[in-house]
Amino acid sequence: MSALEQDLAQYLQLRRSLGHELAEAGWLLPSFVAYLDAHGSPTVTISAALAWIHETSTGSETTLAARRMTSVRGFARYLVGIHADTEVPPLGLVPHRQRWRQPFIYSAADIDAVMVRARSSIASPLRAATYDTLIGLLAASGLRIGEAIKLDRSDIDWTHGVLLIRESKFGKTRLVPLHETSMRFLAEYAALRDDVQPHPEDGSFFVSLTRHRLCYAVVSQTFRQLVDTAGVGAAAPAAPRLHDLRHTFAVRTLLGWYRAGEDVQAKIPSLSTYLGHREPSSTYWYLSAAPELLALAARRQHTAWSAARPGAQP
DSSP: OOHHHHHHHHHHHHHHHTTOOOHHHHHHHHHHHHHHHHTTOSSOOHHHHHHHHHHHOOTTOHHHHHHHHHHHHHHHHHHTTTOTTOOOOOTTSSOOOOOOOOOOOOOHHHHHHHHHHHHHHOSSHHHHHHHHHHHHHHHHHOOOHHHHHHOBGGGEETTTTEEEEOSOGGGOOEEEEOOHHHHHHHHHHHHHHHHHOSSOSSOBSSBOTTSSBOOHHHHHHHHHHHHHHHTTTTTSSSOOOTTHHHHHHHHHHHHHHHHTTOOHHHHHHHHHHHHTOSSHHHHHGGGGSOHHHHHHHHHHHHHHHHHHSTTOOO
16 A cells, blocks of 8 residues: 555545545545556645546536545645645636526425325325325425435334434434424324334334335335326426425424524524534525525624614614
């Protein structure tokens, strides 16, 4: 193992211990280090980074080239403390157009329509109940779909109405309290599931007809069919996604706080913790997800600025 390979292994280990998955960097950087070693470069330089990216990218891969540069930049920042002659590539060196997808914010009627469609169009009573309950849980809790699928029966505290979300994104484990109505629906589903499939293959809370844990690809495809046949978001610029239920939960929570006159800035850290975000800045992103929410935030900020001006009227 070369010295740079050792540096890379230590870098990836350090970042992962801090909760970063680094799946892309872990895939891209070994190739970059091999390139540096092959060309006799003891550390990262801007010219070497550009040469590697040019060698491994085509003209149409501008987004991938930018992602490669992002991985290199992170590694270079780490190496600066080890090799004084390390050069950190500046931002914007490999320009690309960031594609931001406007989330679809479901109305209460939209969610009801999809859940009704699950109950009425899926032939199997257990499968219908699985999707009806799963969609309702995602809408009521803002869980990531991967977190919901990963739930085991032992992760539900029926006494206190709390879900245990184990080692989710960024390796974080958290407790998610639910409203008693949500707990009641989960209990009804669990009773039906145990009656139909009393001997499952694993401890998963949500089960497929094969008695195994749900598969994301199948869930995503089924949800797409339910949304389409229910006519939800037919006129939207982009088709509603499963993950947009999480966006909807966050936006509706923030809207409720603004409308109630709550101190949103003080409450956002609690929402960030509930959603399992690594830091509150990730939660602030939702302020731009809905025009009404952005307008309320701007109005609140304008009021605060006006009150802070000398001679301003309360």
